[in-house]
Amino acid sequence: MAEMNEITLHQVFESMNCGIIVMDRAGRIQWVNPQARGILKPSGRLCPGEAIGTHLPLTGRLVERCLKTGEPQLDKHLQGKHVDIVVHVTCMKASGKITGAVCSLDKIERFEEAASQLDSVKRLNRQLTAIVDNSSDGIWVCDGNGTVITVNKSSERLNGVKAEEVIGKHVSIMEDKGLVDHNVTPEVIRTGRKISALQYIKRTGKYVLMTATPVFDENGDISMVVSNGRDMTRLNAINEELEQIRMKAQKLEDRLAEIDMLQLKDQDIVAENDKMVQILRVAFKLAKMDASNILILGESGAGKGMLAKFIHKNGNRSKKAFIQINCAALPETLLEAELFGYEGGAFTGARQKGKAGLLELAHGGVLFLDEIGDMPISVQAKLLKYLDDHMVMRVGGTQARMIDCLIVAATNHDLEAKAKEKTFREDLYYRLNSFIIHIPPLRERPEDILKLANSFLKKYNAKYNLDRRLSYRTLEFLRSHPFEGNVRELQNLIRRLVVMGEPDASPATARDDYGEPLPAATAPPPVQYGLDPAQGLTAQLEAVEREILRRAFARFPSTRQMAAQLEVSQPTIVRKLKKYGLAGKDT
Numbered sequence: 001m002a003e004m005n006e007i008t009l010h011q012v013f014e015s016m017n018c019g020i021i022v023m024d025r026a027g028r029i030q031w032v033n034p035q036a037r038g039i040l041k042p043s044g045r046l047c048p049g050e051a052i053g054t055h056l057p058l059t060g061r062l063v064e065r066c067l068k069t070g071e072p073q074l075d076k077h078l079q080g081k082h083v084d085i086v087v088h089v090t091c092m093k094a095s096g097k098i099t100g101a102v103c104s105l106d107k108i109e110r111f112e113e114a115a116s117q118l119d120s121v122k123r124l125n126r127q128l129t130a131i132v133d134n135s136s137d138g139i140w141v142c143d144g145n146g147t148v149i150t151v152n153k154s155s156e157r158l159n160g161v162k163a164e165e166v167i168g169k170h171v172s173i174m175e176d177k178g179l180v181d182h183n184v185t186p187e188v189i190r191t192g193r194k195i196s197a198l199q200y201i202k203r204t205g206k207y208v209l210m211t212a213t214p215v216f217d218e219n220g221d222i223s224m225v226v227s228n229g230r231d232m233t234r235l236n237a238i239n240e241e242l243e244q245i246r247m248k249a250q251k252l253e254d255r256l257a258e259i260d261m262l263q264l265k266d267q268d269i270v271a272e273n274d275k276m277v278q279i280l281r282v283a284f285k286l287a288k289m290d291a292s293n294i295l296i297l298g299e300s301g302a303g304k305g306m307l308a309k310f311i312h313k314n315g316n317r318s319k320k321a322f323i324q325i326n327c328a329a330l331p332e333t334l335l336e337a338e339l340f341g342y343e344g345g346a347f348t349g350a351r352q353k354g355k356a357g358l359l360e361l362a363h364g365g366v367l368f369l370d371e372i373g374d375m376p377i378s379v380q381a382k383l384l385k386y387l388d389d390h391m392v393m394r395v396g397g398t399q400a401r402m403i404d405c406l407i408v409a410a411t412n413h414d415l416e417a418k419a420k421e422k423t424f425r426e427d428l429y430y431r432l433n434s435f436i437i438h439i440p441p442l443r444e445r446p447e448d449i450l451k452l453a454n455s456f457l458k459k460y461n462a463k464y465n466l467d468r469r470l471s472y473r474t475l476e477f478l479r480s481h482p483f484e485g486n487v488r489e490l491q492n493l494i495r496r497l498v499v500m501g502e503p504d505a506s507p508a509t510a511r512d513d514y515g516e517p518l519p520a521a522t523a524p525p526p527v528q529y530g531l532d533p534a535q536g537l538t539a540q541l542e543a544v545e546r547e548i549l550r551r552a553f554a555r556f557p558s559t560r561q562m563a564a565q566l567e568v569s570q571p572t573i574v575r576k577l578k579k580y581g582l583a584g585k586d587t
Helices: 002-015 034-040 057-069 108-133 153-159 185-191 233-266 274-288 304-313 332-340 377-389 415-420 426-432 447-464 472-480 486-500 537-555 559-566 570-579
Strands: 019-024 029-032 073-079 084-094 097-107 138-143 148-151 195-201 206-216 222-231 294-297 322-326 366-370 406-411 435-438
Touching (some): 057 097, 138 153, 153 222, 294 304, 304 406, 332 377, 472 537, 559 570
Parallel strands (some): 294 406, 322 366
Antiparallel strands (some): 019 029, 073 084, 084 097, 138 222, 195 206
């Protein structure tokens, strides 16, 4: 039996990972396993019978102390010339007496590696815990059987539960307690698929979008189910708030458009054409923003002056002066004096006390420079200086004055082309075109012709105390006339018709701009039925209907009057005008 025990002990020592040295009561080596020799080489030539301190003096002191006191010497770090080791020395006892000592040793590197791995694991765990706990979404982790492993803080808030209430229990506890209307984790375990569903949390009254994802091990089995819950209650509320804001914004936009149009009517501004309506809205906005350096482009007679007055009337300076000058109407020297003023005796014929320029007169208000494309180069240079520093010096003067006025300029020239041709200062062009408004000619907005004609007719009837009307044939003429002179030509034509015409405003004595008499008023020819026998009944009826609408369109200024005359509803008139491609009217 003794031999069997000795063999068994020998086998145990030989198979251990650490080094083992066994010593007797005097500290002499009795046995050394191969692992100890490997760790201690080249100082590992240990022979049985030799004192341990002969080759390992530091270890020998620990053995001597242990044998003398009987106290174990544990976790001692010994640093030698060739190796660093960690040593444990313990006593062997028999019948209460110390019979020897056992020294176990290992390289310090193994302990450092283990400690490093342990620190890394701890650090990783801290990071993962921080990520999970600080996630704004609720996170549940269950094992492959559905037992809850982890519940983060956000999930506690969303579900109204504490982690200790559910960890270690099956996830079905949430349904069993009536906390949720349904649970997706068991279905994920059953199907092995990722599942998303909207849950209602009864305890907190929240709607949570729950997404459960399976995690598979190396054998393809579900090892975990990670569930991510996002609070949809606030998102739904935000969507509702956003929708309400959009509705309010749309109402405000519609209201602003309505207000704009009411303002246009109050100011006797006619704009039925979509482009013209947009132009007036832009001008209205610039006026309210007190914007300066506005450049209005358009053909002669298109209404540039009207738009400039519209900007002044609707701006913050409406109670201040609106000063207008035609830059093409005055010679160079006189234009400079008119714009910038002059001191007494500045030139022959000058007033003795001098004269304030138009810029000074427009202080606090608006200066409208019409036909600025014809302004002489020398005056352009002086105007550019004013735009830079807002200082004005009169002709012949020595004292500059600070002048604050908005500049609105207009021209029918292509200023960009003139700038390239060096007939207009390029730097002045770029200073003036901060905001460009291009007015289309009247021929490009036929919807405005009849409305403008009715507006001018009303104006001149009131001015001359008359009650003229436009005949059917006159309206047809207006609709087909090209109006190369734009709004000015139309205005002058209506004024002549009112002043010189008969009550129907279509006399032979009133002639157009080309010297031809306007067509006399005659009754419209009766509608011809059966326009084309080759066509079917529907086509012929539509042709007749279109002709009736066309004539009513030419005769009446609004769709309501057309509806009253034809004895149908106003929406019907609007719908049929659109159907037959006839221009829209005011209601």
